[in-house]
Amino acid sequence: MTNLQNCLDSCSIYVGTYQKYNNGSLYCKWLNLSDYSDYDELLTAMYELHSDESEPEFMFQDYEHCSFFEKLGLIGESYISKEIYEIAEQINDSSYDIEVFESYVDCVGKMDFSSVCDGVMNYYVGEYSDDETFAQYMLEESIPESLPNFIYIDWEATARNLMYDYYSSDGYYFRA
Template sequence: MSTIQIDITQASIYVGTYAKYNDGSIFGKWLKLSDYADRGEFYDACAELHSDEEDPEFMFQDYEHIPKGLIGESWLCENTFEVLEALGNLDDNDLEAFLIWCDNDHKDFSKSDIDELISDFKDDYVAHYDSEEDFARELVEGRSDLSDFAKEYFDYEAYARDLFCGSYWSQDGHVFYN
């Protein structure tokens, strides 16, 4: 699988309307969410952009740097700005790991408190490793009850397979508790 690349500071939406689309026009504009304080202010900007329509039905024809679950073709989750702010406080490695964790555990941003999600993630996230075998090696190297001789002949590959069959899972080098 490929690495998830999201730069929260660049979160933006191409906003058109259904009426224009149905008339054969994709007229709209990219709106950068960081230009708005909240969802209401964003929707006000959408209304101003499409002020030529009496009651525009906004159509989010494309979006960038917004995690799944926060946006659809015709809706923007109520807590989008809170989620983006919280995610903006994570470093790049943790943000990537957090989004992987959410996708794999099917976390729903719209129904979950973002601070609780981040706390749960921090409980589950171990770290980033070059391979599952490197993770297994670190666990074994940290044991004081094994002699250097035993560590030298230890089957790290087999141990890693066992670890990731039950207690841990990984994606793109990020290791999590199961």
């Protein structure tokens, strides 16, 4: 399995055409993006699938596991960006899973991929089960080992205050 397949492995599109749809036909086929090495190869497969039309206008009647690409505007009902394979390759070449990139977009909003990539590289802190665990991890080194055992730390309140300077989504944490 190549790196490119890792990111795109679960991304599939259900490719039909507007002409077939308008004529009452739902003839389509699921295409897994990882089965193609690049956008041009995918496009060739779509043209071959609908070779009975002279100029097919593709309609993606459904797509699965492409929410990150959808959030970036790389895929929609009648559009798939040429950049989708390049972006998938950049994600696979990074040391982060696609979920980290998706969580960053959830935290800060839609932006171009270059900005998302920069944000992940510069602001990603890690993955934690909850805010309290994150707060404990962040502050453990600054708490002296000789702290008397009668001192109680309210981790919930500490986490609430700490989160003013951080974002989180699905367990992934980023500096604000």
